[in-house]
Amino acid sequence: MQPRRLKKGGLIDRSQRLQFTFNNQQLQGYSGDSLASALLANNIHLVARSIKYHRPRGILSAGLEETSALVTCKKINGVSVVNLKATEVQLENGLIASSQNCWPGVRFDIGSLLQLFSAILNAGFYYKTFMWPKAAWHRFYEKLIRRIAGQGRVNADYDTNLYDNRNAFCDVLVIGSGSTGLSAALEAAESGESVILIEQDNQLGGSALWEQTRIDLLPAAKWLAKVAGKVEALDNLRVMTRTLAFGHYDHGCIMAVQRNQTVTDAIAWRFRANRITFACGATEQPLVFPGNDRPGIMLAASVRQYIYRYGVAPGKRAVLAIRNPAERELTRQALIHAGIEIAMDLDSGSQIYSTRGRRHVHRVYWVDEQNHRQNTNCDLVCMSGGWVPNQQLASQISAPGKVKLDVKQLLSDTEWNVPKIDISIIKGLSFLDLQNDVTRKDLELAVGEGYEHIELVKRYTTLGMGTDQGKTAWPNAIRELERISGRDISDIGHTTFRPAYSPVSIGALVGAQTDHYMTPIRRTPFHQSFSKMGCVFQTSGDWIYSRYFPKPGESMEQAVEREVLAVRHSIGCVDMSTLGKVDVKGRDALEFLSRLYINNLDTLQIGRVRYVLMLREDGILWDDGIVAHLGDSHYLITMTTANAGAVWKWMNKLLHLHWPELDVQLTSVSDHWASLAIAGPNARHLLARLQPDFEIDRDNFPFASIRQGLLANRLPCRILSVSFSGELSYEINVPAGYAVWLFEQVMHKGVHYDIAAYGLEALDILRIEKGHISVGTEIDGRTTPADLGLGGMQSKSKSFIGSSLLQRPALGHSNRKKLVGLTPADGHSPIPVASHLCHAPWQPGTQPKLVGNLTASIFSPTLQQPIALALLENGQSDSQGKLWVISPLENRSIEVTVVPPCFVDPKGERLHG
Amino acid sequence: MRHWSGTADIPMDGNAIVGETPIDNLYINCGWGYAGFKTTPAVGWNLAQWLAQENHHGNHKDNTPEMLKAFSLRRFSDDALIDDAGIGPYPWLHWHMLLLPCPHCGNRDESEFDYGGRSVEMPALEAATMDWHQTLHTRKPMEEWVEEFWFHTAGCERWVRLWRNPITHEFASEFIGKFVGDPVDNNKNNGGQ
Ligand SMILES: Cc1cc2nc3c(=O)[nH]c(=O)nc-3n(C[C@H](O)[C@H](O)[C@H](O)COP(=O)(O)OP(=O)(O)OC[C@H]3O[C@@H](n4cnc5c(N)ncnc54)[C@H](O)[C@@H]3O)c2cc1C
Numbered sequence A: 001m002q003p004r005r006l007k008k009g010g011l012i013d014r015s016q017r018l019q020f021t022f023n024n025q026q027l028q029g030y031s032g033d034s035l036a037s038a039l040l041a042n043n044i045h046l047v048a049r050s051i052k053y054h055r056p057r058g059i060l061s062a063g064l065e066e067t068s069a070l071v072t073c074k075k076i077n078g079v080s081v082v083n084l085k086a087t088e089v090q091l092e093n094g095l096i097a098s099s100q101n102c103w104p105g106v107r108f109d110i111g112s113l114l115q116l117f118s119a120i121l122n123a124g125f126y127y128k129t130f131m132w133p134k135a136a137w138h139r140f141y142e143k144l145i146r147r148i149a150g151q152g153r154v155n156a157d158y159d160t161n162l163y164d165n166r167n168a169f170c171d172v173l174v175i176g177s178g179s180t181g182l183s184a185a186l187e188a189a190e191s192g193e194s195v196i197l198i199e200q201d202n203q204l205g206g207s208a209l210w211e212q213t214r215i216d217l218l219p220a221a222k223w224l225a226k227v228a229g230k231v232e233a234l235d236n237l238r239v240m241t242r243t244l245a246f247g248h249y250d251h252g253c254i255m256a257v258q259r260n261q262t263v264t265d266a267i268a269w270r271f272r273a274n275r276i277t278f279a280c281g282a283t284e285q286p287l288v289f290p291g292n293d294r295p296g297i298m299l300a301a302s303v304r305q306y307i308y309r310y311g312v313a314p315g316k317r318a319v320l321a322i323r324n325p326a327e328r329e330l331t332r333q334a335l336i337h338a339g340i341e342i343a344m345d346l347d348s349g350s351q352i353y354s355t356r357g358r359r360h361v362h363r364v365y366w367v368d369e370q371n372h373r374q375n376t377n378c379d380l381v382c383m384s385g386g387w388v389p390n391q392q393l394a395s396q397i398s399a400p401g402k403v404k405l406d407v408k409q410l411l412s413d414t415e416w417n418v419p420k421i422d423i424s425i426i427k428g429l430s431f432l433d434l435q436n437d438v439t440r441k442d443l444e445l446a447v448g449e450g451y452e453h454i455e456l457v458k459r460y461t462t463l464g465m466g467t468d469q470g471k472t473a474w475p476n477a478i479r480e481l482e483r484i485s486g487r488d489i490s491d492i493g494h495t496t497f498r499p500a501y502s503p504v505s506i507g508a509l510v511g512a513q514t515d516h517y518m519t520p521i522r523r524t525p526f527h528q529s530f531s532k533m534g535c536v537f538q539t540s541g542d543w544i545y546s547r548y549f550p551k552p553g554e555s556m557e558q559a560v561e562r563e564v565l566a567v568r569h570s571i572g573c574v575d576m577s578t579l580g581k582v583d584v585k586g587r588d589a590l591e592f593l594s595r596l597y598i599n600n601l602d603t604l605q606i607g608r609v610r611y612v613l614m615l616r617e618d619g620i621l622w623d624d625g626i627v628a629h630l631g632d633s634h635y636l637i638t639m640t641t642a643n644a645g646a647v648w649k650w651m652n653k654l655l656h657l658h659w660p661e662l663d664v665q666l667t668s669v670s671d672h673w674a675s676l677a678i679a680g681p682n683a684r685h686l687l688a689r690l691q692p693d694f695e696i697d698r699d700n701f702p703f704a705s706i707r708q709g710l711l712a713n714r715l716p717c718r719i720l721s722v723s724f725s726g727e728l729s730y731e732i733n734v735p736a737g738y739a740v741w742l743f744e745q746v747m748h749k750g751v752h753y754d755i756a757a758y759g760l761e762a763l764d765i766l767r768i769e770k771g772h773i774s775v776g777t778e779i780d781g782r783t784t785p786a787d788l789g790l791g792g793m794q795s796k797s798k799s800f801i802g803s804s805l806l807q808r809p810a811l812g813h814s815n816r817k818k819l820v821g822l823t824p825a826d827g828h829s830p831i832p833v834a835s836h837l838c839h840a841p842w843q844p845g846t847q848p849k850l851v852g853n854l855t856a857s858i859f860s861p862t863l864q865q866p867i868a869l870a871l872l873e874n875g876q877s878d879s880q881g882k883l884w885v886i887s888p889l890e891n892r893s894i895e896v897t898v899v900p901p902c903f904v905d906p907k908g909e910r911l912h913g
Numbered sequence B: 001m002r003h004w005s006g007t008a009d010i011p012m013d014g015n016a017i018v019g020e021t022p023i024d025n026l027y028i029n030c031g032w033g034y035a036g037f038k039t040t041p042a043v044g045w046n047l048a049q050w051l052a053q054e055n056h057h058g059n060h061k062d063n064t065p066e067m068l069k070a071f072s073l074r075r076f077s078d079d080a081l082i083d084d085a086g087i088g089p090y091p092w093l094h095w096h097m098l099l100l101p102c103p104h105c106g107n108r109d110e111s112e113f114d115y116g117g118r119s120v121e122m123p124a125l126e127a128a129t130m131d132w133h134q135t136l137h138t139r140k141p142m143e144e145w146v147e148e149f150w151f152h153t154a155g156c157e158r159w160v161r162l163w164r165n166p167i168t169h170e171f172a173s174e175f176i177g178k179f180v181g182d183p184v185d186n187n188k189n190n191g192g193q
């Protein structure tokens, strides 16, 4: 069944057979296999096609450095994940894997014809080849490139894989669980420190898992068993396998991703450690020779790993090309152990100059030390160009934690095999970066064209840009640059190492915060009561706010019109709980508020309320609200829903940093009060029916006042006589837990007056009819109080935040835009929203001179006609000429008449009742 | 995913500065911040064409091209700012992943904080327009250590002053000392103004 599986041996569990498919072929492996080892056990080497030339590619390595064997994987019922390395995917029952980059299939791939054009697909080809003729780019080249470029096909379905974000903290974080990491973690843990050991593999041990060496005089396996026992016994040592560190950030921060077997579900971990130990091992480097990319040409240590760890023989007849004598011997023993015939064991004086084999290597050609050309047939090449430490993570961050990069030291084990023969006459492509199909020739071309700096070489050739980040490409490329340019490798240097060390799915970074988990949802205390009434809600920032309350069979327009008219003719009620509310106390409370708001507050008596405006430091209007004088040095202030958080932060900033001498205490009471406004001519009658224990007639509770007491002898309340709709109105505040009671009482007693609960739509229409400003429309971060006709609120006798810069010439200029009202000249044409003001109708294709913009436009149920608010240059003084509202989007122009920005009760008599 | 760290040149209203300067015949075109890649080619053409105009030399009547007018340096002191987003002179974006020494709570993850910009001492409310303009719209060049304001939103809810080294990402607070590396040179003069 598994033709290349050895009879015995390996760390696999032969009692557990796993079924999986690869390119629709039913295959079997064992528990403990990686996808790569299972494929090799089934004698499948050809797993991918390369990105540019679509050359057949196999499995080069057994780890994260894998550059060729990229696959798309899918769990049963799962969503497919692209660009996974066959070597990092642990086999699971039912796994569905497939090749990428090939059509119709990996064995016969039409794209491979591109090899014929290799001469023009060289470095920087996309900057040159497709430039001419210019018109061909969109028509031809772009389509061609899109077809053949890219790796894998992203699944656009809803991602059902599971993701999360988590944090962990420790004294020492050890990355890598080879013999080095294990020893370091044990030592630190035994000294009593809290230690976390993370390992990207599913087992601890690193190369000690399979290398036939001795550690501390013990065979590696025995040593590992001994150490594993100790690790288990230590409570202060936390071990996390399948956890890959991918980013190293300032202040002891490591980001890692913990994945399930198939690498589909993932948790992004943020570790914060006092010390980090990098024990990430080293990566074996390939050799560079023509045809070094064929399936069956593998890294020597990886071959040993497949034999000893997975019990797989990746070939039958091998050629060895290994520089280090000790490693040569280990590999020879491994091949003998696996019954693989050694066709040739090349010494360092020999050099491979060609290989053959369409889908798998079957012949190798070399020049020997005597300069004789030789060849032999084989199906496996075990190569090694030396080892390079995995320094990437340690060097990712900037100073001072950075481990300095010494390229000379880094590459000390990879001395270049000085070519025996003139490599310029060698035919065939010698690959430096297998994943991006970058060859020796591309590097020569880049340097020849002046792209000599290592960072430019990278960008011009794309070397090292792949999902493997050039782990098996950079060292050879730097050696090659040394050869081409004659520069010292210390001068050549290395490109900057950046996160991510190995790919991380965006899902893992996002975590579980998708859909309605993205931001917290805020509901007001009336939410449940409203929902029972069939309220339609809408989001407003983090809030879910009532929009309108349709009766059976009513459309939105009908419901909103009914709600508005109820307020104008009888009574309505609306939720005001989202307003920010802050309790201000202290000897300097008045001084603080006087500095904060533009209004004169000295004259505000206890029990009275004032509408107030707040500017930014640069004189621009920022927020509005009310200040209520509750008692001696005690105020309640409100701010808009939108700015509640920012104003709270700002007030604290002033007190903590700029005016610490002021004796003021702020307490946010936004969430403590449920607030329901009753508005309309019958508001006072309804309030009386709620039985407050204080006088509410016009003289004892006039407009702009606050009263505290009990409702129905039981419920503590604060009632403010303030109005946003322009009608007589009371904002009833009760402790948040009594919202349901209050709403039931109001609706019950309101039946006498045909009360209507209303929502944001009606609220907005009522305020537009009245010309009241609102944040985000008229208060748009560019207007001043005077622009909006509120200059009179500004105290002349004091300075306040923004008063100085409000005097800048441009802010007082006569041509500034001013708030105006608009009605259609014909009395009935709807005025398009979000449109502009112009002195002439719009002609398509022209750039009109704009003199203003709309801030609000509605059909007024009260007036039974369209009305709008706008910011108009020069304000009303310019209203002599004809004015048009133009909407190029709707291709409409409506002639309008400029009117004062208040359409209902301009004298403001109704709010006194 | 790629990321980077460094400083981006951003005027305090988030828009570039293009045009004349108080020095005769010195023009500037800078401060494109995060958004200049798309814009600068067109602006470059416009600026060059303007400068090349014959009637320009020695001619002090304002013939700034319509397109560039809004970007003048003068806008900060006497003009209205451009401020597309309507957010005022607070153009900073956000970062992450650092550990900040809150004087009240100790070392805490940066995600608990809100950034409040370089530290600036507020002029008196009645101070002249120019003083307020200087404070809000100009900054000294970054130096090795800068003092900044941070709000410990998810902690003690206090505004604190922290020292940051923009080159090394080291942080320090006067109360609990430097977090990484050597003690801070407590020279208060080099943070903001
Ligand atoms: C990370 C990042 C992402 C960005 N993303 C985008 C984006 O997605 N979209 C977008 O539109 N914009 C983006 N931008 C912004 C955009 O790249 C810049 O705004 C734009 O490149 C600025 O162009 P510039 O010509 O004004 O200045 P620069 O490109 O900075 O050129 C200034 C030149 O002046 C030279 N110079 C400086 N001082 C002197 C001196 N004293 N003597 C001689 N020469 C000097 C410099 O060496 C430099 O070559 C991004 C910027 C960054 C940093």
Ligand SMILES: [Zn+2]
Residues within 6 Å of the ligand: B102, B103, B104, B105, B106, B152, B155, B156, B157, B158
């Ligand atoms: Zn704190």
